[in-house]
Amino acid sequence: MSLRISIERLSIIIMSAIFLVGFSGIYIWNVMMMGVPIMEYGGIIDFHYTEPWKLTVLLMIILSSLITLILSATWPLLMDRPEDGVARLQCPRCGAPVGKDYMACPSCTLPLKQICSSCGERMPASYNACPRCGKTLRDPGSDLP
Numbered sequence: 001m002s003l004r005i006s007i008e009r010l011s012i013i014i015m016s017a018i019f020l021v022g023f024s025g026i027y028i029w030n031v032m033m034m035g036v037p038i039m040e041y042g043g044i045i046d047f048h049y050t051e052p053w054k055l056t057v058l059l060m061i062i063l064s065s066l067i068t069l070i071l072s073a074t075w076p077l078l079m080d081r082p083e084d085g086v087a088r089l090q091c092p093r094c095g096a097p098v099g100k101d102y103m104a105c106p107s108c109t110l111p112l113k114q115i116c117s118s119c120g121e122r123m124p125a126s127y128n129a130c131p132r133c134g135k136t137l138r139d140p141g142s143d144l145p
């Protein structure tokens with residue numbers, strides 16, 4: 001299975017990872033240091049405490065970038081699977097992606113399915129006899145259409 005991660009998606013992953021690491025660092029710094037130290041007379045005389053609302057904003061930015069990171073990283077796994085299932089079926093003549101219900105290749109018009117003239121069963125165009133009613137559809141030796 002090929003995961004086709006687009007450049008746009010990759011840049012979102014990288015950006016949210018940078019946001020996550022950067023703002024986590026700022027948050028940890030603020031919590032660990034309990035604010036920005038105020039230096040005076042060659043020593044720390046006080047701490048400028050970070051207001052709780054600023055820490056809340058920081059936490060929200062961290063959480064949203066984490067959610068963005070998870071979503072952008074798992075999006076191809078969640079969303080591209082049905083598309084992949086279609087893309088795995090290819091026209092045997094031109095290689096164009098075809099759905100499993102397609103009666104003919106939309107690109108080169110190669111018939112992919114045939115309908116039994118006796119019972120109406122749909123089957124691959126390569127079948128020589130209907131698997132449901134047993135009607136012979138064509139001589140086994142003849143070429144594919």
Ligand SMILES: [Zn+2]
Binds near residue numbers: 109
């Ligand atoms: Zn085709």
Ligand SMILES: [Zn+2]
Binds near residue numbers: 120
């Ligand atoms: Zn039939």
